[in-house]
Amino acid sequence: MSDLLLDAQQLVKRFGPRTAVDGVSFTLRRGEAVGLLGPNGAGKTTTISMLSGLLLPDGGEVRLGGQPITGDTDPRKRLLGLVPQELALYEELTARDNLEFFGALYDLAGAALATAAESALKFVGLAERRGDKVKTFSGGMKRRLNLAVALLHDPQLLLLDEPTVGVDPQSRNAIFDNVEELRRRGKTILYTTHYMEEVERLCDRVIIMDHGRIVADDTLSGLKQRRTSADRVFCELVEVRDGSWLAGLEGIAGISRAELAGTRLTLHVTDLHGGLGRALEHLRRVDVVVASVESQSPSLEDIFLELTGRSLRDG
Numbered sequence: 056m057s058d059l060l061l062d063a064q065q066l067v068k069r070f071g072p073r074t075a076v077d078g079v080s081f082t083l084r085r086g087e088a089v090g091l092l093g094p095n096g097a098g099k100t101t102t103i104s105m106l107s108g109l110l111l112p113d114g115g116e117v118r119l120g121g122q123p124i125t126g127d128t129d130p131r132k133r134l135l136g137l138v139p140q141e142l143a144l145y146e147e148l149t150a151r152d153n154l155e156f157f158g159a160l161y162d163l164a165g166a167a168l169a170t171a172a173e174s175a176l177k178f179v180g181l182a183e184r185r186g187d188k189v190k191t192f193s194g195g196m197k198r199r200l201n202l203a204v205a206l207l208h209d210p211q212l213l214l215l216d217e218p219t220v221g222v223d224p225q226s227r228n229a230i231f232d233n234v235e236e237l238r239r240r241g242k243t244i245l246y247t248t249h250y251m252e253e254v255e256r257l258c259d260r261v262i263i264m265d266h267g268r269i270v271a272d273d274t275l276s277g278l279k280q281r282r283t284s285a286d287r288v289f290c291e292l293v294e295v296r297d298g299s300w301l302a303g304l305e306g307i308a309g310i311s312r313a314e315l316a317g318t319r320l321t322l323h324v325t326d327l328h329g330g331l332g333r334a335l336e337h338l339r340r341v342d343v344v345v346a347s348v349e350s351q352s353p354s355l356e357d358i359f360l361e362l363t364g365r366s367l368r369d370g
């Protein structure tokens with residue numbers, strides 16, 4: 056069995072004059088958990104819709120387990136489970152009836168369907184509410200049921216499109232625990248979220264999209280080692296009379312930015328070894344006394360900001 060589960064090559068999707076996805080290629084290996092990040096409108100949902108066969112690409116191809124998928128009715132789709140960004144549930148039906156309805160779409164029936172529905176309900180912690188109509192559920196409970204629907208046919212690959220966004224913290228934790236458990240069970244996961252800490256906890260690799268293209272595809276540590284992302288160094292100054300020396304710091308090789316707030320100086324250092332030494336030497340020359348120095352490696356959020364010019368939360 057090949058290690059490669061999903062292979063997306065040069066995917067393109069246009070909506071009228073707008074190219075929402077513009078030549079996206081990546082692969083997923085079996086058992087891998089990959090984060091898909093990008094500002095709002097980057098093309099994440101459109102990409103996931105093409106992976107799952109909901110949208111046909113205008114260009115490029117998706118292969119699942121070595122074979123191309125050819126649209127919504129392709130039997131290979133059984134390999135994957137989609138948790139869409141928008142809820143797909145019937146409000147007037149009970150939790151249980153929703154599961155039976157969607158399970159039937161995957162040709163599950165009879166005892167097999169009953170067992171799958173019960174085990175999915177238990178897994179997401181909704182067994183007690185099986186007989187209640189979805190319209191009585193909180194937003195978080197609906198999200199959990201949405202996840203249960205995706206698990207009914209026991210897919211190998213889960214595509215999760217912002218499954219924890221906009222839900223109460225308790226449900227958010229419950230959903231995230233579920234996803235971690237699925238990962239431990241060996242599922243392959245593509246995970247879109249606005250929460251960096253979730254990506255740091257869950258993912259082996261991160262794909263960052265912007266304007267319909269992939270701007271980075273790397274491991275977390277690989278991303279953090281990129282030379283473009285600056286370390287931050289915080290200097291506590293003893294006394295600040297004026298900041299006339301500040302501009303001089305930014306001219307130093309290895310220092311990309313210097314900011315002063317009260318007595319706290321923040322340096323963005325692209326060359327920690329040489330740049331920081333030169334900056335401290337500059338401060339000594341202008342008689343600015345440094346009481347303490349503390350450095351911080353770039354966070355995933357910093358790297359995201361550098362690559363896309365936007366912070367993840369305000370999209």
Ligand SMILES: Nc1ncnc2c1ncn2[C@@H]1O[C@H](COP(=O)(O)OP(=O)(O)O)[C@@H](O)[C@H]1O
Nearest residue numbers: 070073075093094095096097098099100101102
């Ligand atoms: N059905 C559609 N019709 C027209 N434009 C769309 C449609 N779906 C998405 N778009 C546009 O495509 C771009 C990418 O959207 P989307 O894939 O939803 O981004 P993301 O999930 O990263 O926020 C956006 O500019 C969005 O407005």
Ligand SMILES: [Mg+2]
Nearest residue numbers: 099100101140
């Ligand atoms: Mg989206």
